[in-house]
Amino acid sequence: xxxxxxxxxxxxxxxxxxxxxxxxxxxxxxxxxxxxxxxxxxxxxxxxxxxxxxxxxxxxxxxxxxxxxxxxxxxxxxxxxxxxxxxxxxxxxxxxxxxxxxxxxxxxxxxxxx
Amino acid sequence: xxxxxxxxxxxxxxxxxxxxxxxxxxxxxxxxxxxxxxxxxxxxxxxxxxxxxxxxxxxxxxxxxxxxxxxxxxxxxxxxxxxxxxxxxxxxxxxxxxxxxxxxxxxxxxxx
Numbered sequence: 001x002x003x004x005x006x007x008x009x010x011x012x013x014x015x016x017x018x019x020x021x022x023x024x025x026x027x028x029x030x031x032x033x034x035x036x037x038x039x040x041x042x043x044x045x046x047x048x049x050x051x052x053x054x055x056x057x058x059x060x061x062x063x064x065x066x067x068x069x070x071x072x073x074x075x076x077x078x079x080x081x082x083x084x085x086x087x088x089x090x091x092x093x094x095x096x097x098x099x100x101x102x103x104x105x106x107x108x109x110x111x112x113x114x
Numbered sequence: 115x116x117x118x119x120x121x122x123x124x125x126x127x128x129x130x131x132x133x134x135x136x137x138x139x140x141x142x143x144x145x146x147x148x149x150x151x152x153x154x155x156x157x158x159x160x161x162x163x164x165x166x167x168x169x170x171x172x173x174x175x176x177x178x179x180x181x182x183x184x185x186x187x188x189x190x191x192x193x194x195x196x197x198x199x200x201x202x203x204x205x206x207x208x209x210x211x212x213x214x215x216x217x218x219x220x221x222x223x224x225x226x
Contacts (some may be wrong), residue, residue, distance in 0.1 A: 004157070033213070042118075042203050042216030043158070056212060091157065103214065105150075105158040 002026060004106035006092050012112045013082055020078045021109045025094030032075050033103060034067055035091040036060065043091050049075060050097055082113045116141045120204045120217030127194055127224050135189040135220045137178075137204035145206040147171075147180050147187040148214070152201045161189075161202070194224045 005024045013019050025032045031050050035043035046065070047057045051072035061067075064082075069075040079086055089110050093103040121136035139147065146165045150158040162171030167182035176191045187204060204217040 031212075035214075040218065042120075042205070042218050043214070044216070045213035048212055058213070093158075102160070104160075107155075107157040 004092055004094050004104055006090075006106040006109050008109055009107060010110045010112075012114065015082055015084060015113055017082055018078065018080045019082060019111065020076050021090055021111075022074060022076050023092030023094075023106060024074045025092070026104055027073075028096065029094035029104070030072065030097050031095045032069055033093040033095070034075070034077055035093065037089040037091055037108070038087075046077075079111075082111075084113045087111055087113045116145065116206060116208050116211070116215045118204050118206055118215050118217040121220055122218070124221040124223060127222070129196055129224055129226050130193045131224075133189070133191040133194045133198075133222070135202055135204075135222070137187045137189065137217060139185050139187065139204075139206050141185075141206055141208055141215075143209045144182070145208045147178070148205040148207070149176070149178055149187070149189050150203040150205060150216075152203065152219070154200070158203065194222070196224045196226055198222060199224050 007022045033048040034046040037043040046061050049069040064080045067077045089108040091108045092106045095103045117140045119138050148163045149161040151161045152158050162173040164171040164180035170179045178187050178189045201219045201221045203219045205214045
């Protein structure tokens with residue numbers, strides 16, 4: 001399978017704990033995006049990378065959230081001191097720069113904060 | 115700011131019925147417009163897109179036409195199948211932007 005993959009698919013954590021999600025984009029894609037989707041809503045943009053550079057961050061991305069893409073391949077999204085409001089599906093997408101229309105999405109990581 | 119307003123669901127149709135899911139947008143300039151579909155337990159898949167006014171996107175029997183004058187991109191299919199049951203999202207990509215703006219999604223259930 002050469003699509004976007006995300007790990008884990010599901011994560012249950014207690015409030016106050018830190019969690020980290022991983023996204024592996026399509027191998028030749030140099031752009032990687034993170035979105036958050038809450039129940040009954042469409043995905044909302046969080047941040048994106050071109051290669052290893054984080055080029056844009058939404059104001060939704062509070063100080064407790066940090067994303068990295070150290071070698072321009074996979075990316076991690078860490079949430080520190082989780083809150084119940086962080087419960088959502090976290091989606092990753094990738095694309096080629098110059099073909100920004102074509103974003104391919106992964107299956108998502110569903111986070112539940114108890 | 116840029117936004118998408120999508121017809122609320124859920125929508126339940128009988129097999130072979132005609133489908134319309136309304137989508138209107140607010141944006142400056144000429145954004146690109148998309149329909150994504152999300153099947154249960156799966157990620158979003160691009161269904162179709164249109165990048166300029168009067169373009170028609172089509173795929174798997176679904177169609178949508180980019181209407182600048184009414185700022186709309188309604189999704190249609192002439193004869194739905196049970197396998198079309200999914201959540202459908204309208205989205206826009208601003209001309210000078212890199213992030214998608216999604217609607218809230220419309221859940222479609224097709225019954226035999």
